[in-house]
Amino acid sequence: MKRLAALLLTLTVSSFTHAADSFKVCWSIYVGWMPWGYGAEQKIVDKWAKKYGIEIDVVQINDYIESINQYTAGGFDACTMTNMDALTIPAAGGVDSTALVVGDFSNGNDGVVLKAYDDLKDIKGQTVNLVELSVSHYLLARGLESVGMSEADVKVVNTSDADMVAVFPTAGVTSVVTWNPLLSEILEMPGANKVFDSSDIPGEIIDLLVINTETLKANPKLGKALTGAWYEIMATMSDSGKKGIAARTAMGVASGTDLAGYEAQLASTEMFYDPADAVKFTNSAQLKETMKNVAEFSFAHGLLGEGAPDAGFIGIETPAGVFGNPGNIKFRFDPSYMQMAADGEL
Structure with a gap:
């Protein structure tokens, strides 16, 4: 993963030049990111882009990691990703990136499953199949920590999500760690027991829209258009009437399920439909502590780049303060655009 990111970074940014007022955003299929596809299809993003006199092209990328690599290489101005992947791919690759929209956090969408055992402590000595160095790996590490164990107590086997x-x-196979909708499918199988999930570490696996910091500084109208579009989509999909049902149905179908399946995934996702809730979460001291945990896991697994001397090598800026090196800030949480949405100023 790191090698691919590094290879892509060797591409010149000039390969991806675009008109001054034209921007590209990429996203991949996941319950919390389906709104971007819906917003593009329903011309909501276009409406907000036009309001600010710009153009925004929203592109679906089928491979999640590939989408982040393309963003890191300069192919896109913004991209959907988790907080951990934002740190370990673009930020670790030297691309100063900002979490523009804090959309949700996983609240049960990611889980550890044991076969024939119903207690996480029984995982000791077992082989665990997961996507190595992903949020599944992070979840496992946090789960083991909660019962006084470490990764040394298990054997991790890298397994593609397509094969899980x-x-x-x-x-x-005696244990897996994965995410929805795969998690739900596995839990329907005989002997499957979920023994730990992301609701046990609320607020730690965060789903974001990340934007290039330099691009945002030079083009605040892009930040306003994207944030404004996002919260219009949020208002539509959270509507309890026909409008909301139609939106959630469309998102479900686009993600390969139906309304019931999509709403089941939403039930284990803490969506921030109200921008004020997203701002409160982003401003909290917990976010800084979460990013400390993520940075420590990432450093322990060699994900902060060759030569990183410690977990604080990359500075992470949050409203509650900076974790890590203030002279090397490459990842930022900026709630100001979400605050504008909350204040009705977009």
Whole structure:
């Protein structure tokens, strides 16, 4: 993953030049990011772009990590990603990035599953299948920590998310860590027991729209248009009437499920439909502590770049303060645009 990101970074930024008032945003399929596809299809993003005299092209990328690599290389001005991946790919690659929209956090969408055991402590000595160095790996580490264990107590086997459902029933597999909708499919299988999930570490696996910091500084109208569009979509999808049902149905179908399936995923996702709630979360001291945990995990697994001397090598700026090196800030949480949305100033 790091090698691919580094390779892409060797591409010249001039390869991706665009008109001064034209911007590109990429997203990939996940419950908390389906609104971007819906907003593009329903011309909500276009409406807000036009309001600010710009153009915004919203592009779906089928491979999540590839989307982040393309953003890191300069192919896109903004991209959907988790807080951990924002730190370990663009920020670690030297691309100063800002969390523009804090959309939600996983509140049960990611889980540890044991076969024939119902207590996380029983995982000791087992082989655990997961996508190595992903948020699943982070979740496992946090779960083990909660019961006085560490990764030394298990054996991790890197397994593609595409293979996870097929792998679980096989004889040699005793434990997996994955995310929805795969998690829900596995939990329907005989002997499957969820023993730890992201609701046990609320607010730590965060889903974001991340934007290039230099681009945002030079083009605040892009920040305003994207944030304004996002919260119009949030108002639509959270509507309890026909309008909301239609929006959630469309998002469900686009993600390969239906209304019921999509709403089941939303039930284990803490969506910040109200910008004021997103601002409160971003301003909290907990966010800084969360990013400290994420940075420490990332450093321990060599994800902060070659030569990183410690977990604080990359400075992470939050409203509650900076974690890490204030002279090397490459990842920022800026609630100012969400605050504008909350104040009705967009």
